[in-house]
Amino acid sequence: xxxxTSKMLLNMWxxxxxxxxxxxxxxxxxxxxxxSVLFTTAGMQPLIPYLMGKPHPMGKKLFDCQPCLRTNDIExxxxxxxxxxxFMLGNWSIGSYFKEEAIKxxxxxxxxxxxxxxxxxxxxxxxxxGDERVPRDEKSASLWKECGIxxxxxxxxxxxxxxxxxxxxxxxxxxxxxxxYDTGKPSCGKNCDPSCDCGKxxxxxNNVFMEFVVEKAGDPLKKLPQQNVDTGMGLxxxxxxxxxxxxxxxxxxxxxxxxxxxxxxxKKFDFEKKDSKPFAVVCDHIxxxxxxxxxxxxxxxxxxxxxxxxxxxxxxxxxxxxxxNIEAKSLIEVAKCFIEFYKDEFKNFEQQEQFILSELEKEIxxxxxxxxxxxxxxxxxxxxxxxxxxxxGKTAFRLFDTFGFPKELTLELATEKGFSVDLKGFExxxxxxxxxxxxxxxxMFKGGVSQSESEQDKQILARLxxxxxxxxxxxxxxIGNGAEQRGSNITTERLRFDFVCDHKMTPEELExxxxxxxxxxxxxxxxxxxxxxxxxxxxxxxIGIFESxxxxxxxxxxxxxxxxxxxxxxxxxxxxELGTFKILKEESSSSGIRRIKAVLK
Ligand code: SER
Numbered sequence: 001x002x003x004x005t006s007k008m009l010l011n012m013w014x015x016x017x018x019x020x021x022x023x024x025x026x027x028x029x030x031x032x033x034x035x036s037v038l039f040t041t042a043g044m045q046p047l048i049p050y051l052m053g054k055p056h057p058m059g060k061k062l063f064d065c066q067p068c069l070r071t072n073d074i075e076x077x078x079x080x081x082x083x084x085x086x087f088m089l090g091n092w093s094i095g096s097y098f099k100e101e102a103i104k105x106x107x108x109x110x111x112x113x114x115x116x117x118x119x120x121x122x123x124x125x126x127x128x129x130g131d132e133r134v135p136r137d138e139k140s141a142s143l144w145k146e147c148g149i150x151x152x153x154x155x156x157x158x159x160x161x162x163x164x165x166x167x168x169x170x171x172x173x174x175x176x177x178x179x180x181y182d183t184g185k186p187s188c189g190k191n192c193d194p195s196c197d198c199g200k201x202x203x204x205x206n207n208v209f210m211e212f213v214v215e216k217a218g219d220p221l222k223k224l225p226q227q228n229v230d231t232g233m234g235l236x237x238x239x240x241x242x243x244x245x246x247x248x249x250x251x252x253x254x255x256x257x258x259x260x261x262x263x264x265x266x267k268k269f270d271f272e273k274k275d276s277k278p279f280a281v282v283c284d285h286i287x288x289x290x291x292x293x294x295x296x297x298x299x300x301x302x303x304x305x306x307x308x309x310x311x312x313x314x315x316x317x318x319x320x321x322x323x324x325n326i327e328a329k330s331l332i333e334v335a336k337c338f339i340e341f342y343k344d345e346f347k348n349f350e351q352q353e354q355f356i357l358s359e360l361e362k363e364i365x366x367x368x369x370x371x372x373x374x375x376x377x378x379x380x381x382x383x384x385x386x387x388x389x390x391x392x393g394k395t396a397f398r399l400f401d402t403f404g405f406p407k408e409l410t411l412e413l414a415t416e417k418g419f420s421v422d423l424k425g426f427e428x429x430x431x432x433x434x435x436x437x438x439x440x441x442x443x444m445f446k447g448g449v450s451q452s453e454s455e456q457d458k459q460i461l462a463r464l465x466x467x468x469x470x471x472x473x474x475x476x477x478x479i480g481n482g483a484e485q486r487g488s489n490i491t492t493e494r495l496r497f498d499f500v501c502d503h504k505m506t507p508e509e510l511e512x513x514x515x516x517x518x519x520x521x522x523x524x525x526x527x528x529x530x531x532x533x534x535x536x537x538x539x540x541x542x543i544g545i546f547e548s549x550x551x552x553x554x555x556x557x558x559x560x561x562x563x564x565x566x567x568x569x570x571x572x573x574x575x576x577e578l579g580t581f582k583i584l585k586e587e588s589s590s591s592g593i594r595r596i597k598a599v600l601k
Pocket of ligand 1: 042043044090164206207208230231232233
């Protein structure tokens, strides 16, 4: 379909699923609830508990548009199709419909004149060919045939192509059927099929039939208590392939940002050319940064975890401004374009606009200063070097890690002076550093959603989570209702809570907060949970992040008289289980935001 924009596609998506009896759920935060991975990387991730059997407050037929962030391809961003942040459209059956309805609806959405209107001869599908555990998926193939897909456009592929599981293989899983768009390019040979990456075929949608689970590594497949459907469609990709565009950056969401960059730089973003890389990197990274800063659980730049990724995104974007010959602070103008474009969908963007822009500005300034420091350091380390010498990997990494010097910058300066850089050594030092920060962040970074915590870890995390609610209420009592949550991160070792507060808390205030939490623990109040409409939750005085849309059901956790908060859980069952609450540290997180780290003993 020509002239399909991302906004049009989203509207069609909404219209289609609402007409077909689905409820819209709001995209979840980019920061996952359970800390097992850094970011939400797929639409299904926030739904895992429901796919595993927990009833969803909004029902059994759901759809959404989920912002996702993946950093595994960050170095490839800049070509015509890689992104760190992207949107995944998804529809779900949580133990309701299965293959039949899922495939018929998919076909309808793709081919119906009112929706994507793709001619059926432009489609091809793949289904699971079966293995020793699960038979060949004849059912899906025959449903596609019933829809009108011809037999020579249905391909049976093995597990590596048509089985969906979370990285690592633990968790809900099942065979899938993938839908490909034929771009019309000639076949590359007689074996050219959708598994070929010659460019003829582009995957546009994946329907996973999630009826199995692997409970822990090495366990056999088990049937889940219910049959689910989990689908994922990349919004940017569909817009670009259906328009026949050369790049996923040819998209209405990037238009304004690109024109700002073109005007300032006097250069043109040529979607096919390699030297357009800085345009794409700035667009991708600043959009991702706006989403991280504007999230209901905002991330701020730092040297660890999500903050480190955000720092890297902003700094890489700053670097690209140099190639575009524009001032780094122009990135603020680019960020404004994204806030404007998305503010109707993401309500907190408008409210957090000042915060987003000022954090961005601060990070740009910090980086500029670091570059000055880095340049000095570079002269020191290269003082006695002669042409042809190599800057070792550890030194290049130190320039990066301590002075925020991007690898590319070191390489550029080195080349100018006739030195080379041991890039392999740099990567090794980098990996070593990543490993250290993984080890340091406890329950985070376990290498994928797959590695579920042990039962004991789960209980520790639930208790710390309950303590976080008590801390939130206590803070509001001691410093006022303005002390709203701005972030939370829990590992098995400690809780960390960011909140709005314009001053360093005094020792007296901290003591009061600690005492209030410990009193609530001593009272051994039951922790109960109830589903209700957002309106009712607000009326009942529940605090928390009101991210749901009107009409959504929310879960409210109550801890006696001490706390009432909208939250997805899990929690302890009585406050008495929490032990003794101790604040370890109170510090600044960013301007106007304080951070408390605390433990339970
Ligand atoms: N879980 C599948 C994916 O990520 C479908 O949503 O592709």
